[in-house]
Amino acid sequence: MLRFFVIFLVIQAGLFTAELTRPVQQAIVIPFTRSIATLSAWLVQRFDEGVVAYNNVIRDQGSGFAVAIEAGCNGVEATIVLVAAMLAMPAPWKHRLLGMSAGFLAIQVMNLLRIITLFYLGQWNKTAFDWAHLYIWQALIMLDVLIVFLIWLRFLPDTRKTENAA
């Protein structure tokens, strides 16, 4: 267990530091964040035509209310935590890659839900927006990471069977 934690923390610290560097921000994080804003706006436009997106901002044309998707709102940090946990756990690479892909999708689906709910909460009530933004959704996204990780663990081949067969 100690080995798992040490590897997990080292990988996580490395990925997080890399994420904050200018080249990674310019090449990956900023374009990715903009695409999240565009996708969120596209989803909202399916039922609300008065919404536009530009750069990392989603705006309601009627009320003028806008949200900017910044670091911490794009699901990248949650993905880093999940990837670090999956890399730290002894597992076949095939399972790791499948887990990371499925986990990335699960986090991003949850994150889109978060952005859209925050967008409407903000237009309704500032206090509710702040609560959901700063506390509730942060906790829910990490629960999502934990669920994906636990489910992924259940899908790993049982090493006891392999050891017994050997």
Next chain:
Amino acid sequence: MQHSPVKSFMIKVVLWLPVCFAVWYYMRGVIGLPTFFIVDSLMETWLADFIRDIEFKGHLLNVVLQFDPPANLNVPEGQKAELLFGVNSLAYGYSIPLYTALLLATPDEEKAKWIHWIIGFIILVLAQTWGVSFEILMTLLFKLDAAMSAQLGFSSYQKELVALGYQFGYLILPAVTPLVLWIGFHQKFIGELVPGLQSRFKG
């Protein structure tokens, strides 16, 4: 019909979460005190020349700065200028209700739960202290007038470290610490959720 143990556990966590958030928010004046005391002592030790006082108001830490006034500010001769800004300590403390909900949803002995909660609370308070302290430093270095920030005497390398520490304290620590604590304290239970896991950890 067989229920997934992960699903049952997560339903319990989601049910406990609103209760824990409500208690945490209404008790914020008490729960936030340890963080306030540590931050206050740290800042008094390291930045006594710049931080005159830190006040604890509910969940806001109001930081009162004193500094040599810039040329464009009229201050009576011999006196220093003062400035106040607030830090929302709850933004770094949502890990406490999350961790508490995870503990309450996990089957364990009452005594063990309390011990795990107390140890976890101490560690989460330290993580919260990290976040609040780095936000104060980040405000001093990056949000004030450059001439005022220069009075702190930080090198550009130290400023980069403060920026990294702030991001780490805001984006990673409050999110990851409760999960790491919960996994660390509940290996046996996780082993029940995930058969065969114990042998994998030994590998």
